[in-house]
Amino acid sequence: MNKEQRESGAAFSAKNAGAEAKESVVTPPQQSSETQLYRRPVGATPRRRAIPEGLWTKCRRCGELIFDKELEANLKICTHCEYLFPLGAKDRIRSIVEAGTFVEMDEEMTSVDVLEFPDYPNKLKKNQEKTGMKDAVITGVGDLLHHKIAIAVMDFSFNGGSMGSVVGEKLTRLIERGTKERLPVIIFASSGGARMYEGMFSLMQMAKTCGALAYHGKERLAFISVLTDPTMAGVMASFASVGDLILAEPSARIGFAGPRVIRDTTQSDLPEGFQTAEFLEQRGLIDAIVPRKEMKDRLAYYLDFVGSQNKATA
DSSP states (O other), rough: OHHHHHHHHHHHHHHHHHHHHHHHHOOOOOOOOTTSSOOOOOOOOOOOOOOOTTTEEOOOOTTEEEEEEHHTTTTTOOOTTTBOOOOHHHHHHHHHTTOOOEEEEEEEEEOOOTTTTHHHHHHHHHHHHHSSOSEEEEEEEEEEEEEEEEEEETTTTTGOBBBOOOHHHHHHHHHHHHHTTOOOOOEEEEEEEBGGGTTHHHHHHHHHHHHHHHHHHHOHHHHHHEEEEEEHHHHHHTTGGGOSEEOTTTTTOSSSSOOOHHHHHTTSOOOOTTBBHHHHHHTSOOOOEOOOGGGGHHHHHHHHHHHHOOOOOO
């Protein structure tokens, strides 16, 4: 091969190499099926993103996300639709009783598995670890503005706020102390009813608490019952419904049996809003529906009206 042929061949190779390089830039290589982006099929529902725990809470009514610290500062009330989230017993007491004045009663009292109900001790232990409480109610004495009161708050997160021997005993002791020291009694109820794990011993608490309140009433001392969501069955059929004043939070579910049981038993349709606080207020069972943020001031106003005999010390 002579010199001219070698030069022309090199030029041709260089020309083709440039063309190939140029073509590879303009036309991208075909992607494999593994590297292609996933496209959701038409009509498929999008995947839900998990909400991180401890930061945000999704409202059960409007679906909005609420910052947990903002929700706690607002007494567990949705800032968008005013939905009331469950308020724990300790948080409820802090919202009602003056700081540093609450003295708890019978703090270490715990339930005993008298009937040897299967797995009951384990359920109690799990509820105690979850709530930091020994049972479903906290009782004690404290100051509400210028009134000294005996107060009890039930917590639905402890086994559905069910009333067993400990709940009934703690409530009875609180009422008896209120009678002895001539204090008004305020009970915030939140319960699914009597505790089935304790059988008839839980049903006996209905009569025991009402008996203590009867003696309290004979001394012309006030008892204010506050019904929160939900207040049902044996609790509603006993002490929760015998208050001198019966208050409720907005939209609270209140009744004895559930709507499905009543519907199946009566074989009839239930009216709209059945077993809500608003429905029962219209029919005279509830004296007033009080918003959560107004509860403390309204309770003080009612105690002024009924005449609290013991004033809180400044």
